[in-house]
Each structure stands twice: as structure tokens, then as C-alpha cells.
Amino acid sequence: MSRMIQRLLITGLLMLSAAFAAIAQQAPRAQALQVSAENLSAHAPGHADSTRVLPGDTVRYHLLFRNVSAGSVHGIVLDNPIPAGLRYTAGSAKADRADVAILYSIDGGQSYSAEPMIDADVGGKREQRTAPSDIYTHVRWTVRGDVAKGAQLRAVYDAQVPSAGAARSSLTK
Secondary structure, three states, X not given: OOHHHHHHHHHHHHHHHHHHHHHHHHOOOOOOEEEEEEEOOOOOOOOOOOOOOOOOOEEEEEEEEEOOOOOOEEOXXXXXXXXXXXXXXXXXXXXXXXXXXXXXXXXXXXXXXXXXEEEEEEOOEEEXXXXXXXXXXXXXXXXXXXXXXXXXXEEEEEEEOOOOOOOOOOOOO
């Protein structure tokens, strides 16, 4: 093969590989995490407006983690802040795997606990009490095991829009 043909082949292969690289960069990548919400109350009889979230409505948040990597992954943690103006619904956080620990934060995500505690004034004395769920600020799901390539983790929690005039818990942190 002449040197001229070899150079043309090499140049052609380089151009072809550059074209494939450009196409690969333009191709949409699979998202590892998707978060969505639905108003569970919107279709209830008597709901004034199914296109809006109104006081008293319950919103369900769905988190879907999909392992899009080339192999198993370990140490998956999903943190989700509870949107401002909503209150976490006690006991609503769930996951579709048994090896998931669910923790909560009451301090903006700085610390997490399965049962956050607060200082409360009880009869003039300060005592540690379980924090009411209406002051939770974040929900965290921690997978203890591996998530296989292509596997999914589904997590949900509910939050409620306070009714007009409803006050947050009077217990202090």
C-alpha cells in the first residue's frame, strides 16, 4: 500500500472517529434521578381547581433513581428538601427496597435522624422530645446495599399544604 493511501485511510479514520465522538456528545444521556410531584387531592370531589395546589391539598413526591453506570453502585443517598410552605406527612416516606434507611432533618439538612429530637419546655423544664413531623425540612433515603447496573430505586413521600390559618408546631428546637 502506498504511503499516500495509508495517510488517506488514517485521516479518514480520524475524521470518522471525531464524527462519532460529536454524535455521542449530542445524544441525550439517561438521567440517573428523576423527581416528580402529583397533587393527590386535585381530583377529589369538591376540589375547587384541579390545576392548582390549594390549602389542605396533599402532594406526593416521587423520586426515581436509575443506575445508568456501567456496573453496580454502592452508597446511594437521595436527599430531598420538603418544599417551603409544605409540611411532611408523618409516616409517608417509603422506598421499594427493604435495604433503605429513611432519615429526617429538622435543621435544613445539616443533620439527619430516624427520629429527630427537639428541646421542649414542659412545665418550666427543658426536655428532649420527638420533633413533630410538621417541622421536618428534608427526607433522606440511604441504600445499604448495591444498586445493580440498570436497576431502579423508587422513593416517595407526602407533604401537605397547610390549611389557611394553620400554625406550625409551637415546640421549639
